[in-house]
Amino acid sequence: MRLVKANFLVKEIRNKNPLKVLVRAYSDDEIVPNLLRGVDYVRHPRLNKGLAFSFEERQVLGIHGLLAGTVKTQEEQIAICKYSLNRYKNPLNKHLYLAELLDTNEKLFYELMSTDVEKYLPLVYTPTVGLVCQRFGLVYKRPRGLFITLHDKGKIRGILRNWPETHVRAICFTDGERILGLGDLGAYGMGIPIGKLCLYTALAGVPPAHCLPITLDVGTNNQMLLEDPMYIGIREKRATGDSYDEFIEEFMEACVNQYTHSILLQFEDFALANATRLLDRYKNCYCTFNDDIQGTASVVVAGMFAACRITKKKLKDNIYLFLGAGSAGVGIANLVCDAMVEEGISMEEAVKKIYMFDAGGLLSTKRQGGVPPHATKFGRDMEPTKDFGSLVGSLKVTCLVGASTVGGAFTSAILQQMGKNTERPQIYALSNPTVKAECTPQQAYDATEGRCIYASGSPFPPVKFGGKTYHTGQGNNSYVFPGIALGVILCHAHHVPDSMFLTAAKTLAKCVTQKDLDLGRIYPHLNEVRVISSKIAVSIINRAFNEGLAGIYPKPENVEDFVQKYMYNSKYVDYLPDRYDYPCGDSKIKVKTMEELMASLTKKTKKGRCK
Ligand SMILES: NC(=O)c1ccc[n+]([C@@H]2O[C@H](COP(=O)([O-])OP(=O)(O)OC[C@H]3O[C@@H](n4cnc5c(N)ncnc54)[C@H](O)[C@@H]3O)[C@@H](O)[C@H]2O)c1
Numbered sequence: 001m002r003l004v005k006a007n008f009l010v011k012e013i014r015n016k017n018p019l020k021v022l023v024r025a026y027s028d029d030e031i032v033p034n035l036l037r038g039v040d041y042v043r044h045p046r047l048n049k050g051l052a053f054s055f056e057e058r059q060v061l062g063i064h065g066l067l068a069g070t071v072k073t074q075e076e077q078i079a080i081c082k083y084s085l086n087r088y089k090n091p092l093n094k095h096l097y098l099a100e101l102l103d104t105n106e107k108l109f110y111e112l113m114s115t116d117v118e119k120y121l122p123l124v125y126t127p128t129v130g131l132v133c134q135r136f137g138l139v140y141k142r143p144r145g146l147f148i149t150l151h152d153k154g155k156i157r158g159i160l161r162n163w164p165e166t167h168v169r170a171i172c173f174t175d176g177e178r179i180l181g182l183g184d185l186g187a188y189g190m191g192i193p194i195g196k197l198c199l200y201t202a203l204a205g206v207p208p209a210h211c212l213p214i215t216l217d218v219g220t221n222n223q224m225l226l227e228d229p230m231y232i233g234i235r236e237k238r239a240t241g242d243s244y245d246e247f248i249e250e251f252m253e254a255c256v257n258q259y260t261h262s263i264l265l266q267f268e269d270f271a272l273a274n275a276t277r278l279l280d281r282y283k284n285c286y287c288t289f290n291d292d293i294q295g296t297a298s299v300v301v302a303g304m305f306a307a308c309r310i311t312k313k314k315l316k317d318n319i320y321l322f323l324g325a326g327s328a329g330v331g332i333a334n335l336v337c338d339a340m341v342e343e344g345i346s347m348e349e350a351v352k353k354i355y356m357f358d359a360g361g362l363l364s365t366k367r368q369g370g371v372p373p374h375a376t377k378f379g380r381d382m383e384p385t386k387d388f389g390s391l392v393g394s395l396k397v398t399c400l401v402g403a404s405t406v407g408g409a410f411t412s413a414i415l416q417q418m419g420k421n422t423e424r425p426q427i428y429a430l431s432n433p434t435v436k437a438e439c440t441p442q443q444a445y446d447a448t449e450g451r452c453i454y455a456s457g458s459p460f461p462p463v464k465f466g467g468k469t470y471h472t473g474q475g476n477n478s479y480v481f482p483g484i485a486l487g488v489i490l491c492h493a494h495h496v497p498d499s500m501f502l503t504a505a506k507t508l509a510k511c512v513t514q515k516d517l518d519l520g521r522i523y524p525h526l527n528e529v530r531v532i533s534s535k536i537a538v539s540i541i542n543r544a545f546n547e548g549l550a551g552i553y554p555k556p557e558n559v560e561d562f563v564q565k566y567m568y569n570s571k572y573v574d575y576l577p578d579r580y581d582y583p584c585g586d587s588k589i590k591v592k593t594m595e596e597l598m599a600s601l602t603k604k605t606k607k608g609r610c611k
């Protein structure tokens, strides 16, 4: 086609508002604002394709000349991104590159992630996200979520309205008080809900427009931040008591009232006292869950199920000792008990197989100050002790779980004792980020003559032992929360009961192959996680229907299809669709290609119908 003629026709098309046609074509995803100019397609990260806009698209959208004269495929762009990323050595710089990419070209970012989840996940999530949070004042550039401060009390609904997306289906929110194992980072905690929701899309295909990260800025007790000139939060001590509770209550209500459809509310990285209390308060009246309590429990129990295939034992055949009896520790312990009860023992017997240890020592009913209320069930009628190491031997522990935030707490003496207690000791070093892990996989393998079954919260490089290389897995809630969220969102579940987390654990455990186990991991390869998430979502939807918790009716005939159809596709959309109706005068032209459209227009113009 000659350009002069094309230009004339393109002008003709534009006069007839082709953008409306294009927007309609794209708005199947329900994510495009209604009024767009051509340049918005370049500026809006959701629409931008960079040099991948075809020449025809450039003509029709009126962006010809705004881009260099080459058209690249998405694959070619990905190769450039990989090359650029490799040039950075520091993970924080790699993260900044990826954040920039997400801010300019959303599809390219997610497509890049999908090419190697194992490689890119640690850069947008744990452990790099810990570093990002610690430096958030420095890296903060543009809004990628909402900040709602204590001073916004009474106006929270109005702030939610300011979020530009109208189809929000899930909110992940933190008050920044327990960011990973790094403590109170106040408003700097924003990196966490952003990272978690990024995983909703990358690992489970929830469209980005459906995700809203929120930081509830209620102050911070971190003196360093209060004095940090770069700090971006309110410079006040944390709100507590009624003031805090009323704020949370207003927030929860505002979220449900703002959206006509159901909304999933994911609590993330709240400190212990608020985490358990708020979950108890809201879990039966909102569609909500706490990822650190319930998501973590699900992933760890999944690992324990998979480990049973190695040990040839059942969960009930183990003795469990926890270092850390906080949100994660007690959440896991509770779900392990539920799983043991399903194996046929009573809850009382199940609880007796679990020993917990926190900063105050063994959870003993006889210790000073007693057992914290959220863990009463696990208080033992034993003499108090602060000697964790000797308990490992005296209790003949077979499964050691670390969720303590204490890096290196599993010393080689403790690990060696685990090796003496049983042939295949299980060791979970769950604390994040990397420096907080209770032990590294190499330490665990070395101390147990390579016999241990190991998982960590943060990723570690492969372990070398006895001439072999092992790839230990990541016992991180990221294996489950995206899939659970996908299922909950899709079936509009009223609640997210604990039973759903056990369901997800079983589904995840089934995805572990013999090859995974032989490689030393009790979780599937991370690059499989998108498929796993869809399986988890299917199991969650089935469970929701079985328990009468689904908010849609009737149940989709084919749940797998139902899930697949919703999942986000990071391949570029062709803005000139295969066939569309182009309004022309009082009739419509049905065309398949740009050429056809132009030919039809010329014909109609000649007949004088298209002025
Ligand atoms: N791998 C995962 O998916 C995952 C999920 C959730 C939490 N985590 C990690 O687990 C850690 C704990 O998280 P949480 O939400 O349970 O925190 P939390 O604050 O609720 O609990 C921490 C627990 O550790 C105990 N503790 C602290 N210092 C101790 C010490 N010196 N000796 C013994 N116990 C000690 C505390 O008393 C408390 O019981 C964090 O590092 C977090 O990043 C990992």
Ligand SMILES: O=C(O)C[C@H](O)C(=O)O
Binding pocket: 126, 179, 180, 181, 269, 291, 292, 431, 432, 457, 476, 477, 478
């Ligand atoms: O964020 C993670 O990597 C897991 C977990 O939610 C945590 O708080 O450590």
Ligand SMILES: [Mg+2]
Binding pocket: 180, 268, 269, 291, 292
């Ligand atoms: Mg967390």
